[in-house]
Amino acid sequence: MPIYLDHAATTPLRREALEAMLPFLTEAFGNPSSAHSLGRRARAALDEARDSLASDLHADPRELVFTSGGSEAINLALKGAAWAAKARGNQIITTAAEHHAVLHATRHLGKFGFEVIELPVDRYGRVDPEDLAGALTERTILVSLIAANNEVGTVQDIDELVRRVREHRGVVVHLDAVQAAPWMDVNPSALGVDLLSIAAHKLEGPKGAGLLYVRRGTVLLAQIHGGTQERYRRAGTENVAGAVGMATAYHLCAAEREETIARVRRLRDRLRDAVLALGGLEMTGHPRDRLPGHLSVVVPGAEGQSIALALDLEGIAVSTGSACATGSTEPSHVLTAMGYPPEEARGSLRMSLGRSTTEAEIAVAAAVIPQVITRLRAASEMVTADPFGMGGAA
Amino acid sequence: MTEATVGILPGADLRPMGGATKERILVAMSGGVDSSVAAALLRSEGADVVGVWMRLHDGADARSEFRKSCCSLDAADDARRVAGQLDIPFYILDLEREFEATVLEPFLADYLRGETPSPCVPCNTYVKFGALLARARHLYDCDAVATGHYARVATAAHPDAPAVLRHRLLVGRDADKDQSYFLYGLRQDQLARTRFPLGDLTKGEVRSQARALGLATAEVPESQEICFVPGGDYREVLREKAGWKETPGPLVDDGGDVIGQHRGVAAYTVGQRSGLGVALGERRYVASLDPAANLVRLGRREDLLRTSFVTDEASFVAGSPPAEDAFEADVRIRHRAPLVSARVRRLGERRWSVHTEAPVWAPAPGQAAVFYAGSEVLGGGRIARA
Numbered sequence: 136m137p138i139y140l141d142h143a144a145t146t147p148l149r150r151e152a153l154e155a156m157l158p159f160l161t162e163a164f165g166n167p168s169s170a171h172s173l174g175r176r177a178r179a180a181l182d183e184a185r186d187s188l189a190s191d192l193h194a195d196p197r198e199l200v201f202t203s204g205g206s207e208a209i210n211l212a213l214k215g216a217a218w219a220a221k222a223r224g225n226q227i228i229t230t231a232a233e234h235h236a237v238l239h240a241t242r243h244l245g246k247f248g249f250e251v252i253e254l255p256v257d258r259y260g261r262v263d264p265e266d267l268a269g270a271l272t273e274r275t276i277l278v279s280l281i282a283a284n285n286e287v288g289t290v291q292d293i294d295e296l297v298r299r300v301r302e303h304r305g306v307v308v309h310l311d312a313v314q315a316a317p318w319m320d321v322n323p324s325a326l327g328v329d330l331l332s333i334a335a336h337k338l339e340g341p342k343g344a345g346l347l348y349v350r351r352g353t354v355l356l357a358q359i360h361g362g363t364q365e366r367y368r369r370a371g372t373e374n375v376a377g378a379v380g381m382a383t384a385y386h387l388c389a390a391e392r393e394e395t396i397a398r399v400r401r402l403r404d405r406l407r408d409a410v411l412a413l414g415g416l417e418m419t420g421h422p423r424d425r426l427p428g429h430l431s432v433v434v435p436g437a438e439g440q441s442i443a444l445a446l447d448l449e450g451i452a453v454s455t456g457s458a459c460a461t462g463s464t465e466p467s468h469v470l471t472a473m474g475y476p477p478e479e480a481r482g483s484l485r486m487s488l489g490r491s492t493t494e495a496e497i498a499v500a501a502a503v504i505p506q507v508i509t510r511l512r513a514a515s516e517m518v519t520a521d522p523f524g525m526g527g528a529a
Numbered sequence: 530m531t532e533a534t535v536g537i538l539p540g541a542d543l544r545p546m547g548g549a550t551k552e553r554i555l556v557a558m559s560g561g562v563d564s565s566v567a568a569a570l571l572r573s574e575g576a577d578v579v580g581v582w583m584r585l586h587d588g589a590d591a592r593s594e595f596r597k598s599c600c601s602l603d604a605a606d607d608a609r610r611v612a613g614q615l616d617i618p619f620y621i622l623d624l625e626r627e628f629e630a631t632v633l634e635p636f637l638a639d640y641l642r643g644e645t646p647s648p649c650v651p652c653n654t655y656v657k658f659g660a661l662l663a664r665a666r667h668l669y670d671c672d673a674v675a676t677g678h679y680a681r682v683a684t685a686a687h688p689d690a691p692a693v694l695r696h697r698l699l700v701g702r703d704a705d706k707d708q709s710y711f712l713y714g715l716r717q718d719q720l721a722r723t724r725f726p727l728g729d730l731t732k733g734e735v736r737s738q739a740r741a742l743g744l745a746t747a748e749v750p751e752s753q754e755i756c757f758v759p760g761g762d763y764r765e766v767l768r769e770k771a772g773w774k775e776t777p778g779p780l781v782d783d784g785g786d787v788i789g790q791h792r793g794v795a796a797y798t799v800g801q802r803s804g805l806g807v808a809l810g811e812r813r814y815v816a817s818l819d820p821a822a823n824l825v826r827l828g829r830r831e832d833l834l835r836t837s838f839v840t841d842e843a844s845f846v847a848g849s850p851p852a853e854d855a856f857e858a859d860v861r862i863r864h865r866a867p868l869v870s871a872r873v874r875r876l877g878e879r880r881w882s883v884h885t886e887a888p889v890w891a892p893a894p895g896q897a898a899v900f901y902a903g904s905e906v907l908g909g910g911r912i913a914r915a
Contacts, residue, residue: 441668444620448579448669514667522627523655524663524719 137450138496142337142428142489143285143314144454149339149490151387152380156341159376167373168362177375184375184382191389192331192348193322200347200365201378205313205334206236208347209279211369212309212330213240215355216277217249223305224274225249228267231472232256232289233281237311238468241279250274256472259421260289268299277307282315286456286469286485287420288429290315297327307353313337317388317489318396318426329353333385335377339490340384344377388490395490400427402497403488409501410486413508419470419483428488431456433475434508437515439483445507451500456485484508553577554724555665556675557657558611558619559756560604563677563727565611565746566735570726571675572615579671580612580619583661585628585652586757610745624660631655633757637771640763640795643818644895644914647711647864648755653678654714662722673722677735679706681728682720696720698846698906703731710864713899713909714844764796778823783816783832791825794818800833800891814891817915834888838862840898840910843879850875851907858900858907860885862892868901881910 139147159180165173167181182196189196202208217227227241231253238253245251254266262280271278278300283290293310300306309330312321317338323331330353335344349355349368361370388395407430411418419431434442439455446453456467466480486504488497556568558580572578582605605621612619632652639646657676665671679701687693696717701707715723727735739747754761767773773795780789791797801815816828843850850856854875859868860883870886883898892898892912899909 440623441664445669447620448618511668517667518663521663523631523659524666525659 137447137452138500140451140453140486140488140492140496140500142317142492143288143426143456143485143487145336145342146317146339146489147491148336148341148380149384149387152340152384155383156376156380159379163375167375168364177373180379181373181375184378187382187386188346191386193324194348195351197366198349198351200349200368201373202345202347202369203343203374204336204345205234205311205332206345208332208334208345209234209236209309209311209313210240211347211355211358212332212349213237213277213279214244214358215368216307216309216330216353217244218356219354220276220305220307221248224272224276226252226272226274227277227279228252228254228270228275229279230254230256230262230281232260232262232284232287232469233279234285234311234313237279237281258473259424260284260287260419260469260473261291261421261424262296264292264295264299267296268302271300271303271306273303275303275306277309279309279311281311282319282321283312283426284420284469285314286467286483287431287473288314288425288487289420290319290424290426292424293326293328301327314426316385318392318428320389320392323348323350330355335381335384338384338388341377341380344374344381346381391490396427399488399490399492402492402494403428403430406430406486406488406497406501406504409505410508413505415512416482416508419473419475426487428492430486430488432484433470433479434482434484434512435479436519437482437508437511439481441515442484442508442511445511446504449503449507451503451507453484453486453504456483551575551577552673553579553669553671554673554675555579555581555661555669555671556617557661557677558582558608559677560607560611560746560749561677561752562739562744562746562749563679563732563735565608565677565744566730566738566742567675567677567724567726568611568617569615569738569742569744571724572617578615578617579669580608580615580617581661581665582608582619582621583628583656584621584623584625585656586625586633607746607749614742614744622661622664624656627660628652628656631659633770636763637767637773639895640767641771641773641820643794643820645798645893646895647897648757649711650714650897653712654719658715658719658723662719666722673724675724675726677727678708678712678725679703679727679730679732680709680712680725682723682725684721694721695847699728700901700904700906701725701727702729706732709901709906710861710897710899710909713846713897713906715846716844717846717848720846767795776823778825781824781826782813783826783828788827794820794823794825797825799893818894830890833891835885835890835892836888837882837884838889838892838898838915839876839880839882839913841880841913843881843908843910845908846906847908850881851902856900856907858902860889861899861901862889862912863896871900873900879910880913 163176165177167178185196185199227249229241241251252270254262300308308328310328312331313334316333329350331348333346336342357368359370364370416432416434443453443455466477470480554571554576558564609619632648636646636648662674665674681699683697683699684694687695700709758766776793777790779787780791782788797815799815813827814833816833817826856873858873860871861868869889872884874882876882894912894914896912897909898912900907
């Protein structure tokens with residue numbers, strides 16, 4: 136097994152969640168909408184998962200909508216809330232450092248008469264509350280904020296940002312808590328948000344399961360139409376095993392959070408110190424207000440893609456934090472928004488630790504990663520000086 | 530964690546699993562059957578194989594609502610699937626900038642000045658066995674780059690200096706599929722780190738190997754197109770990337786009479802027959818292009834026969850020509866054209882004249898003229914304007 140330092144991309148399914156799910160992937164396969172015993176058993180499991188998550192989130196079970204994951208939760212939140220509020224206004228405010236699920240959903244809405252404002256972020260990826268306050272108008276219907284950034288790990292000052300929005304009436308606030316949920320108590324009523332998105336697979340739950348919290352009284356238009364599931368807000372036979380796995384994983388994650396954070400932060404700091412000791416590279420994102428397992432850097436003069444590739448060949452899984460599925464090295468929109476020029480943004484590398492990361496793994500990673508970066512920096516200089524390998528032509 | 534990973538410490542050889550003696554070879558996988566089988570063969574020989582799909586241009590990208598280029602290239606997916614079947618690491622490498630500078634831009638410039646480029650030649654010399662090989666060696670610690678070309682490299686001690694290895698570039702065993710024409714620009718240092726696993730195979734053998742191994746690409750059809758000209762009409766690329774517009778001008782007969790109008794010099798290739806839009810009784814072909822005067826000259830078939838032409842920018846696989854001033858060779862003036870005996874004479878530093886024994890038809894400026902001695906590629910050059 137490689138050393139896995141890409142928990143911001145996804146996490147392994149934890150054993151307890153798998154075991155809780157297995158009955159609903161095998162003998163208890165019923166459709167929760169069926170009236171017979173198998174249906175009732177599935178329904179009971181779904182209800183139990185919803186109750187458990189509601190209790191952990193300090194929410195009412197009726198405020199939770201199960202989705203197929205984070206992107207679907209975000210799309211339902213943004214499109215559902217925007218269309219429902221169309222009669223009151225057309226302005227949507229978000230930030231330039233959101234996940235693509237938010238940016239592409241809001242830009243899509245922009246093609247249908249909504250005005251989308253993407254607030255700038257500072258060098259660390261944070262939004263200035265003054266900018267948010269200044270952008271709000273009587274036409275603003277929706278504000279979407281990312282609680283913690285997936286690429287650079289920066290945690291926003293949600294309390295202050297939400298407070299500014301609340302100076303205006305009738306604005307729906309969505310919080311993208313997909314990256315934050317494993318590490319922060321994302322209690323929606325304490326945070327004062329109306330909508331909140333979570334993905335199970337970021338916290339050792341299964342892929343294909345997500346959650347949208349919808350504060351009672353928030354009107355949403357369904358985006359998937361069909362049956363009556365999820366109180367008409369999301370049609371389709373429920374992913375019972377997914378919901379059960381998510382509830383189990385979330386409960387354990389929340390219960391262990393304090394202990395996990397302390398341990399993972401110490402390991403992350405050790406890796407950070409080893410990497411930054413190389414000199415000549417810069418940590419991206421906020422130095423303190425960042426996710427405890429998250430380390431992101433830019434390596435000037437090298438390509439993040441090449442470093443990640445070389446590390447993979449050494450058995451260490453990391454990411455560039457911006458890679459496109461077709462390998463385009465277009466610089467990340469997050470680093471660009473943070474003011475990094477394209478040539479620096481191409482040198483981005485993300486190492487994200489998780490609950491299951493061990494001391495021994497970090498000992499190896501802290502030795503190998505700096506070594507590979509050093510080798511790649513030197514090699515990149517050679518390749519930059521002679522990109523077509525003409526040196527041997529002499 | 531395995532013991533092998535624990536064993537990696539600063540200063541130690543980073544090659545995992547103690548494979549310091551094992552060759553690590555980077556295979557350029559296109560998503561076609563040839564490079565898939567090339568990777569499979571190297572894998573079965575026990576090499577440490579790394580698969581790479583080169584992102585060279587956005588031509589084949591699926592369009593999304595927000596990005597002009599992202600996500601799900603079928604060819605990259607096919608290559609990825611084969612790498613999965615072979616259980617080898619697989620990566621997508623972005624070489625768009627390198628490809629643009631050495632292949633795409635010269636391609637556009639050639640057409641705009643009335644020449645007919647061979648883009649696969651610079652792609653091999655500067656991208657696959659240039660930029661990719663440089664990265665493979667320096668960034669990814671690989672010993673060589675392999676491709677699915679039908680060609681061979683023969684390596685032996687140099688006759689004059691036994692301590693020095695000499696690498697010869699040979700045609701592929703499958704004469705129908707031989708791709709040595711496009712590889713003439715490779716140098717000794719490149720051939721030393723080049724692997725052509727299909728050189729001794731026929732296309733039929735490659736196809737049946739792919740089927741026997743159940744490779745996902747076993748039935749991928751042959752592609753004859755230039756990879757960055759998806760519809761097959763390079764004029765579309767000229768319009769899109771070079772802002773080319775049709776600039777009609779006179780179409781002139783061999784006697785000098787204007788007999789019609791052409792669409793713009795860049796839309797024509799020497800030897801082209803179709804698309805002239807003129808009925809002259811006897812078939813006419815494009816004999817020459819004059820971009821300065823915006824003139825397209827036509828001729829009868831026999832008017833395009835030549836027994837001599839000039840090549841520029843010549844290079845030789847051995848590093849130097851077979852003789853300083855003149856040598857005999859068989860010459861090929863376009864892919865799959867027959868070989869013709871010729872006398873090649875030096876005119877300048879990298880400029881040579883070619884005198885053929887039998888006439889060759891329509892040597893097109895910009896195309897490669899490749900010199901062979903039997904099955905060996907000696908080198909070649911670009912056919913120059915008459």
